Amino acid sequence: MSGKQNSYHHGNLREVLLETAFRLVDSDGVEAISMRALAREAGVSSAAPFRHFADKRVLLDAVAEKAAAELERKLDESTAACSDALTQFRAMSVAYVRFAAEHPALFDLIHGTESVSAGFLGEVKDERRLNLIALIIEGQNAGLIPEADPELIALTSEALTHGLARMIVDRHPRLRTLSSEEARQLALAATHLLQTGIGLT
Amino acid sequence: MSGKQNSYHHGNLREVLLETAFRLVDSDGVEAISMRALAREAGVSSAAPFRHFADKRVLLDAVAEKAAAELERKLDESTAACSDALTQFRAMSVAYVRFAAEHPALFDLIHGTESVSAGFLGEVKDERRLNLIALIIEGQNAGLIPEADPELIALTSEALTHGLARMIVDRHPRLRTLSSEEARQLALAATHLLQTGIGLT
DNA sequence: CGTCAATGTTAGCGCCGCTAACATTGGAAA
DNA sequence: TTTCCAATGTTAGCGGCGCTAACATTGACG
Structure with a gap:
C-alpha cells in the first residue's frame, strides 16, 4: 500500500498527509505548513487533501x-x-x-x-x-x-x-x-x- | 494631527496601524490581522503600511x-x-x-x-x-x-x-x-x- | 458486468504578503 | 521665495495561499 505510485488513486493519502504534517510541524513549526505544500510533497493535486480534511484547521487538529x-x-x-x-x-x-x-x-x-x-x-x-x-x-x-x-x-x-x-x-x-x-x-x-x-x- | 483626512499624506499612519493592530490582536487574536485589512481600516492603500513596517513580522514585533x-x-x-x-x-x-x-x-x-x-x-x-x-x-x-x-x-x-x-x-x-x-x-x-x-x- | 461512492483531477475565485514604478507634498536649502 | 528632494503616499501586479465546483477515474460490490 505504500508504493502505489502510478495509479490515479493514491491509496494512503490521509495518513501520508498526516505524517508529513506532523514531521514538518515538529521540525519547522506550525507556520511552515500549507495544504498546497503538503499536496506537492505527497505528489498529488492541491485540491486532493480536502477530500480527507475539511479544512486546514481540521488537519492541524489531527496533528x-x-x-x-x-x-x-x-x-x-x-x-x-x-x-x-x-x-x-x-x-x-x-x-x-x-x-x-x-x-x-x-x-x-x-x-x-x-x-x-x-x-x-x-x-x-x-x-x-x-x-x-x-x-x-x-x-x-x-x-x-x-x-x-x-x-x-x-x-x-x-x-x-x-x-x-x-x-x-x-x-x-x-x-x-x-x-x-x-x-x-x-x-x-x-x-x-x-x-x-x-x-x- | 489626528484629523487629517483629505490629504495625500496620512500624517500619522504608523501609530494608527500600530494601535489598530494592538486592539485587533487583543480582541480577536493574532491570526485576525492582515496588512491589507489594517490598511483598509486606516483608509489607505494596501501598500502604504510597508513604508512603516518592513514586513508583517516587524509589525507584530512592534505590537x-x-x-x-x-x-x-x-x-x-x-x-x-x-x-x-x-x-x-x-x-x-x-x-x-x-x-x-x-x-x-x-x-x-x-x-x-x-x-x-x-x-x-x-x-x-x-x-x-x-x-x-x-x-x-x-x-x-x-x-x-x-x-x-x-x-x-x-x-x-x-x-x-x-x-x-x-x-x-x-x-x-x-x-x-x-x-x-x-x-x-x-x-x-x-x-x-x-x-x-x-x-x- | 454495470454502477456508484470514494477519491482523484483541473480551473478558478478572492485574499494575502510583498514589490516596483510612479505621484504628491512639506519642509529644508539655495 | 523658490527649488528640490526625501518621506510617504498611489496603482498595478506577481506568486502563493485556502478553498470550491465540476469533472474524471477506478475499485468494490450488487
Whole structure:
C-alpha cells in the first residue's frame, strides 16, 4: 500500500498527509505548513487533501491529537518503573518538561488546539488529575501533606511543571538552548523545591 | 494631527496601524490581522503600511513590544503600595496572572516573539530576576529561606507564576472562563503554597 | 458486468504578503 | 521665495495561499 505510485488513486493519502504534517510541524513549526505544500510533497493535486480534511484547521487538529497521544505515551512510559506514587509524579513532570524541550512546536500546537483539551485527550488528562488528587488526599490522611485544598495543591503542581515546560518553549532568556538532560535535572530540582517549600513566610 | 483626512499624506499612519493592530490582536487574536485589512481600516492603500513596517513580522514585533511594555507597566503599578519585598513578589505574581487572564492573545504574542525576550524588555525582565535573587539571598542570610541555589528558587517561582498564566491562556480544562478576580485569588493561593511547600516528602 | 461512492483531477475565485514604478507634498536649502 | 528632494503616499501586479465546483477515474460490490 505504500508504493502505489502510478495509479490515479493514491491509496494512503490521509495518513501520508498526516505524517508529513506532523514531521514538518515538529521540525519547522506550525507556520511552515500549507495544504498546497503538503499536496506537492505527497505528489498529488492541491485540491486532493480536502477530500480527507475539511479544512486546514481540521488537519492541524489531527496533528495536535497525534502529538498529544505521543505525549501521553511518553508520560505513561515514564511511570512504568516507578513503585510509589510520589516518584511517579516526579517522573511525569520530568517527562513532560523533556517533551516540551525536545518538541517545542508540537507542544505549542497541542496547547493551542481547542479540540485537544476538549476531546478524548482532555479526559485522559482529567483522569490523571483525579489520580493526583487521590494521592494528595491519601498523603493528607497520613499526615504527610498539609491540609490545604487538594484541588489547589494539584493545580499548583501542574502549574509548576507546565510553567517550566512553557518557559523552555517560549525561549525564556535563562532557559534557551536547554538540553534534554538539563531539562530533566531542572524539572527534578523544581518539583523537589515545591515539595519542601521555599520558606518565604 | 489626528484629523487629517483629505490629504495625500496620512500624517500619522504608523501609530494608527500600530494601535489598530494592538486592539485587533487583543480582541480577536493574532491570526485576525492582515496588512491589507489594517490598511483598509486606516483608509489607505494596501501598500502604504510597508513604508512603516518592513514586513508583517516587524509589525507584530512592534505590537508585541507595546504589549510587553503594557505588562511591565502593570507589574510596576502592582508593587507601588507594597512595603516589604515578599508582598512585592506576590503582588507581581498576581498582576502577571491577571494580565494573562485579561489579555490572552497579547500575552501569547509577547512570549511567541523572539525580539521581545532578546531586546530591551528582556533586559527589564532580567533586572527583575536579579532583584528577586537578591531578595532570596537576603532571606537566606536571615535564615528564613533554605540554602538551595537562589537561581533555582527564583526560576521555580517564575515557573509557577508563568505556568498559572499559561494554563489560563491555553484554556486548561479546570481554568477556562476564569475571571480576573478568580485569577487573583488563584495566584495568591498558589504562591502561598510554594512558600510553605506541599510537603510531599 | 454495470454502477456508484470514494477519491482523484483541473480551473478558478478572492485574499494575502510583498514589490516596483510612479505621484504628491512639506519642509529644508539655495 | 523658490527649488528640490526625501518621506510617504498611489496603482498595478506577481506568486502563493485556502478553498470550491465540476469533472474524471477506478475499485468494490450488487
